[in-house]
Amino acid sequence: MIRYSHQRRLRAGLFGMAVLAAGLPAMPASAADTVLNETGSTLLYPLFQRWVPAYAAVRPEVKITTAATGSGVGIQAAIAGTAQIGTSDAYMSDEEAEHNRQIISVPLAISAQTINYNIPGAGSTALKLDGTILAGIYSGRITQWDDAAIVALNPNVKLPHQQIVPIRRDDASGDTFVFTQFLDFANQKWEDSIGYGTAVTWPTVSGERGAKGNDGMVKTIAATPYSIGYVGISFHDDATKAGLGTVLLKNQSGKFVLPSAETVSAAAATLDPRTPPDERLSLVYAPGDQSYPLVNYEYAMVSIDQPNAGTADAIRNFLLWSIAADGGNAATHLDAVGFIPLPDFIRALSEKQINRIK
Missing domain, CATH: 3.40.190.10 (Periplasmic binding protein-like II)
Known part of the structure; x- marks a missing residue:
């Protein structure tokens, strides 16, 4: 059985919130005409279908392809390097994270x-x-x-x-x-x-x-x-x-x-600043009278080690846009698929992880 540490489970004591916003730095010329391939979560796929044309209006020089292949495929594609962005409704297991330290699990939004x-x-x-x-x-x-x-x-x-x-x-x-x-x-x-x-x-x-x-x-x-x-x-x-x-x-x-x-x-409002820096944490079965129990992060699995600066810049800038409150996390995108935006504290953690991509 694949193991996920007990501490990754969201139990009654592991919740809270805080505040920070995500910006989008300028795209350097080296990232022009970059193609980014995303594959994985079928739950995230409808959101990516909205994001891709919206981002093309912001960064027409970056082409993004997207495919609904399942979270398991998304995780493995990121690990194998067959896609620049693997998406998943699940964070990597302890074993996967231990053996693939170059892969980060970055929450993009909250779904159910x-x-x-x-x-x-x-x-x-x-x-x-x-x-x-x-x-x-x-x-x-x-x-x-x-x-x-x-x-x-x-x-x-x-x-x-x-x-x-x-x-x-x-x-x-x-x-x-x-x-x-x-x-x-x-x-x-x-x-x-x-x-x-x-x-x-x-x-x-x-x-x-x-x-x-x-x-x-x-x-x-x-x-x-x-x-x-x-x-x-x-x-x-x-x-x-x-x-x-x-x-x-x-x-x-x-x-x-x-x-x-x-x-x-x-349920999301009970998030805690003790969320680990790698953000691999379950949101399932959150406490609270009004909390819906089947809630989760939607993750991007990405290697922090990219083959060149242009690709690294393109991935970083797209992910920063996707989690920005005035970008991919705007209500115009999330409401259509029933997602909610990241709390500011979690957005700050995601930004920190994204900025590790080089």
């Missing part, structure tokens, strides 16, 4: 994940679920929608006696990292037997189905009656258009909350 389901005839009903029930579904211990544990949380909802079909990612995915980390934090049985990561050894569950990417998750859930799955929030509009329900998820304080700008911000 939704739990969506397809129950024919349920309409706009928002079911209440918790980590223990979700762990039971994905481990095969809870198999029917009218299971007593689900009924107990939803006494006024007519639940069908139908088999639950869990949908999970087939590819190495930061969404899987966030989802399984929530199950790990919320349920001792899951922690003891499965754990978390961009890929895990899923228990065999009757009827289960796999999908690739967030787009594939939405399409598979929509095409599979009585299914449930986890989806990056940048695809929430797609899930809604597909007629999928969204779960009210139980947070660490015992409250049931939907993902929204307010509940994601409430």
